[in-house]
Amino acid sequence: MKFQLDEQQGGNSISRHDGSQVWVNGQRHQQSLLVPWRGDVQAWALPSFDALSEAHFEQILALKPELVIFGSGARLRFPHPRLYRGLIEARIGVETMDLAAACRTYNVLASEGRAVLAALLIEGATST
Template identity: 80%
Template structure:
């Protein structure tokens, strides 16, 4: 019998993903989003990987995470370091993964009480 909570109390938890949607705290999202360890999930105005800009990472910086898990969509793609220079300057770690791995890793880190943020790219089919 399991005696621990599936969702950290007061925190966000990703329960499901299917490539075109992500479910956070039971709510379905069909567009790119930012999932902080605590607080409101935010829309992330990013429709395609090729549209990534410094402004997208500055939006992340404003949330002051300790670590960012970037879910680059259905396949693993790395952003140019110049785009996330503000995170580097603020000593905020960035790890890039495909969407599924990013969701799983976020949940593990959030359950450990880490100040983690998932930046999840969901591209239109």
């Protein structure tokens, strides 16, 4: 039986994560970040869940994904819908998961060619 490795062509992939860091395309990140299905990974100036504001989700809106996977950190926490109202009004889906589930789900959707964006909260970190 022949096995063939499925690789995303030109897309981003999360290869590893733990509570305080995420590896995207082999590069380690120790602060919150936005991982679009393709293009540059962006720093997301979000130090903690309690610091979430509409501006954080407006930064996501500018990247025009069809779906956002919000990784709320080590545990599952749901942001208030008023914070991501702009995404709802633009008919962009938003799903909230803990960091580990968000990383796994992002990889599956991105490998299917979906225009997905992972918005990953990494708390207590210092720099990329």
